[in-house]
Amino acid sequence: DVYVQDFCGQVCGFHYFTFPSIVGYTLPYAWAGNSQKLCPGVCAYPFAVPEYIPGLKPKKSPNGDVGVDGMISVIGHEIAELATNPLVNAWYAGSDPTAPVEIADLCEGIYGTGGGGSYTGQMLEDHDGATYNMNGIRRRFLVQWVWNHVVNYCTGPNALDQ
Incomplete structure (x- = not known):
């Protein structure tokens, strides 16, 4: 296993870029970790629930692998931010460019219609x-x-549209 600094503590994934002075060119990249062993309640929510939310039952993961199913959402999160802010100097919300709130950070934990706060939103169940x-x-x-x-709110795959 490889351990990445701040994984499970501060991040579940991240994006950044290589420096031309070190590798010869700028290449944006993203990383996401499998949290199954170390921190499923942190990085595989809602398939695992953090200890600080007592009584909330985890959702069943769609492919039977809590760690990988949790990674899918983190990968989507990082790809969206990589596309809109590849060099960490483009699109972000807030007034502090040293601590940008990016396109996916604004919608953390929202997976369906009506989501926000501690509610994940309407999702489908098979x-x-x-x-x-x-x-x-x-x-x-x-x-x-x-x-x-464009619409000034979180959007994505909608369970109401299925």
Whole structure:
């Protein structure tokens, strides 16, 4: 196993870029970790619940792997931010460029219609109780929503549209 600084404490994934002075070119990249062993309640929510939310039951992961299903949402989160802020100097909310709130950070924990606060929003459940909001090829996924600057609220795969 490889341990990445701040994983499970401050981040579940991140994006950044390489420096031309070190590798010869600028290349944006993203990283997401599998939290199954170390911190599923932190990085695989809502398939695992943090200890600080007593009584909340975890949702069943759509592919039977809490760590990887949690990573899917983190990967989507980081790709959205990588596309809109590849060099960490482009789109962000807030007035402090040293602590940007990016497009996916604004919608952390929102997975469906009505989400916000501690409510994840409306999500679909399949015949065996697994929770998802997006269909893939022979797989289902739960991905968090991202900020839509055109309508000024979080948008994403909508359980109401299925």
